Amino acid sequence: MTDLTTPFLVGLDVDGAGAHPAAAAATGLTPAELVGAARLARSVRWAENAGVTFATFTDALLPxxxxxxxxxxxxxxxxxxxxSRTTTAIGLVPQVATTYPEPFHVATQLASFDIAASGRGGWLATTTLTAETADAYGRDPVTDLAREARDVVQAVRDLWDSWEDDAVIRDVATGRYVDRDRLHHVDFVGETFSVKGPLITPRPPQGQLVVLAAAGAVAPSVREPLVDVTLVGGSDVATARAAARAATGPATEPATDTATGGAALAVLDLEVVLDTDGRTASTRLAELEAATPAGARTDWGGAALRYTGDAAGLAGLLAELAASGDVAGVRLLPAVLDLDLPVLARDVLPVLRAARLTAAPRAGATLRETLGLPRPANRYDARQRSGTSRTRPAALPATANA
Amino acid sequence: MTTPPPPHGPAPHAPAAPVTRPHAQVHFGVFFQGVNHTTIWSDPESGSQTDFASFEQVVRTAERGLFDAFFLGEGLRLRETRGRVHDLDVVGRPDAITQLAALAAVTERIGLVATQNTTYHDPADLARRLASLDVLSGGRAAWNVVTTDNAWTGENFRRGGYLDHADRYERAAAVLAVARGVWDAFPDGPGGDVARVSVPGADLRTPRDLVLDVTTPRSPQGHPVIFQAGDSPQGRDFAAAHADVIFSRHGSVLADALEFAADVRRRVVAAGRPEDDVKIFPGTAIVVGDTAAEAEEKERWVRRAQVTPATALSIVGNVWGEDLSSYDPDGPLPAHDPVVAELGGERGSATTGARTHEIARQWRAVAEAEGLSIRELVIRNAGERGFTGTPGAVADALTRWVRTGAVDGFNLSPWIVPAGLDDVVEKVVPALQERGAYPTAYTGTTLREHLGLREPLTRRGARERAHDAESEPALTPVP
Structure with a gap:
């Protein structure tokens, strides 16, 4: 159940030309224009100005x-x-796969990013289904994706805590820059890799970045909920709301890879195609579908709910979802960013703000603050652990199967 | 440990050397190095070593001073002494490419150099992230290529210590071949397809061949600029074959720098390249004062502040192979001989066995002959580094170094973060400009233009091929 004091969340994917696989061709930009700094900064600023809660950056190694x-x-x-340096309020959530990248690098990069972003960082942790990605690493394909995701997210979370917040002491009298007792080897041992630690980067401003993942992508850990925000989908509103209730309900038996539950928040993935540009949404969608290259690797048309229609209808749907209390918010996946974002900014989001269903994030707020999530205690800080029954994490099994 | 120059030997800019490039200009980079004892974190002037604002202040100061480049190092494991994190120097730093991407948003012209290791990065990820920085910065990215084979570092990574010492440059060359393939993959104009990159697993030391489709278009400078920092003969050959810039250690003694430059140019020509194809940027430090005496005094203060009592005991303890923190830093060296122990992270290089005893013997001899305490000895061993004097005298010396062909520019390491570059930008740069030995504005937009570099190595083939069907194909990996 959503905390009534936290406004309904509106995320927006700002990747490239849009979420539809034919968006880039439809937009007609050169590759350099499509990925250049000017367009990137403009898209995210536009989203921030429209009061969007967080922007996601869809990504994949392969085209x-x-x-x-x-x-x-x-x-x-x-x-x-x-x-992060061209905006001040909006949450920023890059997608980083768990399947092949190095967990240590992922942890370092995301911690550094959260420092640069003054605590506005999140991580959309995903699995890589594309078999060819293994070839790009010169490795054998990973078979158990959810288990690998569990180990990587767990290792990254351990590494983010490997520095206590006050590890830097700058004790001039003794010449010590850090208190080495506040830096920790994590000694993570997973099914396919191990990581020694500590991280090379101090603990990020939020302690732990906000971790988002699709329902079922990350197998549960016996140690802690690994996902803060579960992204759910559904073929209709009723199934989407049921998926959201399951995601935030009590965690089911963690031994099964299809287990759900335990997330603090559920956010609904919502593909949007809006009436604009002198055409109806359904006409636009038909044109895009006709222009889609055969075999394109895309999440479009996958798990997400889809809305095709006018702005008023979308505002009504979002108000209905907000009133339901089942989902904490939505992540909008605009078919074509340059066409659908202007309509969202002009005709949809202001209606929700006027009705006090949503609120623009406050400049300087961390993403955790914006989402109503607490800043977590450090798992290695003895003072913060005292009074609990937890033993030292290094002594705990790293995985459900260990 | 390198052999330090004699403390009262020839001044760094004293020897006469012929001026071979009378119009050459001085170039500067700044190395935000942090995690060793050159950074004086204990001074009241010293700011946060973690906050983004400190990095932003340094890079903005450097850009105001028309510097070519801002460098970040890389750490893949925190330094340890006998199994515990080394606590006397600055600890912790950001991921280089991530931090430089944020800095790209607050700068316009300065180059952004990321040190990245070829052993513990997957080439597909690394090439893509470097290309991403290069595109977002409008062609200002560079990669400082470093290698390791250290299994201790490997404990943080999926494959552990998988690479033999002898293979580290082969792996590096193969990783660079992947990167150049990625950076060359997009077609030059509209209409073409993106090329696929393939490199044998045997070259990369991966279990299977690497096959990669590419998403990153070319930046305005074609490829990120390649820096290389290894000083061994193998490292110099790698630079001569692959690099655009060498980040050398030869930045204190002119004769040494000239010898290094001659050696590098020989190797560059042997690799089939024009001798000026690789620029030389030694790391160095600049200390200025209104008078020579004031500058000397400041330089002595810097050297002393860099070697705190605890740091002095730690450095000697690393040679002796034991914890000497209970010793008096103002007292004599240990009376007993060093313990030769297993290699740890701190003692990574050649400090073993007989060499350890030899170093201890030399140090004892010097300390006894000159009556030095532990701390005084360590300060003495650090030697005089870089350039000390009035802004005018330093400007004269820097100009001489560039115009004799010893170097193309200097990488400065400020000892105070973030204000340590202010003197250089406010005093030395104007003095150089008065001498016509420094730019008065950025003339290009890319790092390649700032450095006066030719096209990327693999792109030259593409240009020539348009006119000459006999030349090398564009996608041939660098040999």
Missing amino acids: AVPGSPDSARLDAVTRAAFV
């Missing part, structure tokens, strides 16, 4: 269409770090 310049895309953490 949607191999060989096609229209599939141009830059690394998501690099993009999010860049716009």
Whole structure:
């Protein structure tokens, strides 16, 4: 059940030309224009000005269409770090896969990004289904994606806590810059890798970045809920609301990879195609579908709910979802960013703000503050652990199967 | 440990050397290095070593001073002494590419150099992230290529210490071949397809061949600029074959710098490149004062502040292989011989066995002959580094170094963060400009233009091929 004091959340994916696989071709931009700094900064500023709660940066190592310049895309953490200094309020959530990248690098990059973003950082942790991605690493394919995701998210969370908040002491009298007792080897041991730690980067401003993941993507850990915000979908509003209730309900038996529950918040993924540009949404969608390259790798048309229609209808749907209390918010996936975002900014989001269903994030607020999530205690800080029954995390099994 | 120059030897800019490039200009980079004892964190002037604002202040100061480049190092494991995190120096730093992407948003012209290790990064991710920084910064990115084979570092990574010492430059060359393939993959104009990159697993030391489709278009400078910092013969050959800039250690003694430059140019020509194809940027430090005496006094203060009592005991303890923190830093060296222990992270290089005893013997001899305490000895061993004097005298010396062909520019390491660059920008840069030895404005927009570099190595083939069907194909990996 959503905390009534936290406004309904409105996320927006700002990747490239839009969420539809034909968006880039429809927009007609050159690859350099599509991925350049000017367009990136403008898209995110536009979202911030429209009062969007957080922006996500969809990403994949491999192109949607191999060989096609229209599939141009830059690394998501690099993009999010860049716009962290061109914005002041909006949450920034890059997508980073768990399946092949190095957990230590992921932890370092995201911690650094959260420092640059003054605590506005999140992480959309995903799994990589594309078999060819293993070839790009010269490795054998990972078979148990959810288990690998669990280990990577767990290792990253441990590494973010490997520095206590007050590890830097600058004790001139003894010449000590840090108190080494406040830096911790994490000694994480997972199914396919281990990490020693500590991280090279101090604990990020939020302690832990906000972790978002699709329902079922990250297998549960026996140690802690690994996902703060579960992204749910559904073929209709009723199934989406049921998925949201399941995601935030009590955690089910963690031994099963399909287990759900335990997340603080559920956010509904919502594809939007709006009436604009002199055409109805359904006409626009039909044109986009006709222009979609065969075999394009895309999440479009997958788990997300879809809205096709006018702005008033979308505002009504969002108000209905907000009133339901089942979902904490939505992440809007605009079919074509340059066409759908102006309508969202002009005709949809102001209606919700006027009705006090949503609120623009406050400049300087951390993403956790904006989402109503507490700043977590440090798992290695003996003072913060005292009074609980927890033993030292290093002594705990790293996984459900260990 | 490198052999320090003699403390009262020839002044760094004293020897006569012929001026071979009378119109050459001085170039500067700044190395935000942090995590060793050159950074004086204990001074009241010293700000946060973590906050973004400190990095922003340094990079903005450097850009105001028309610097070519801002450098970040990389750490893949915190330094340890005998199993515990080394606590006397600045600890902790950001991921270089992430931090530089944020800094790209608050700067316009300055180059942004990320040190990244070829052993513990996957080439597909690394090439893509460097390309992303290069595109977002409008062609201002560079990669300082470093290698390691250290299994101790590998404990933070999926594959552990998988690489033999002898293979580290082969792996580096293969990673660079992937990167150049990625950076060359997009077509030059509209209409073409994006090329696929393939490199044998045997070259990369990966279990299977690497096959990669690319998403990152080319930046305005074509490729990120390649820096290389290894000083071994293998490292110099790697630089001669692959790099655009060498980040050398030879920045204190002119004769040494000239010798290094001659050696590098020989290797560059042997690699089939024009001799000025690789620029030389030694790391150095600049200390200025209104008078020579004031500058000397400041330099002595810096050297003393860099070697705190605890740091002095730690440095000697690393040679002796034991914890000497209970010793008196103002007293004599230990009377007993060093313990030769297993290599740890702190003692990463060649400090073993007979060499340890030899270093201890030399240090004892010097300390006894000159009557030095532990701390005084460590300060003495650090040597005089870089350039000390009035702004005019330093400007004269820097100009001489560049115009004799010893170097193309200097990478400065400020000892105070974030204000340590102010003197250089406010006093030395104007003095150089008065001498016509420093730019008065950025003339280009890319780092490649700032440094006066030619096209990326693999792009030259593409240009020539348009006119000459016999030349090398564009996507041939760098040999």
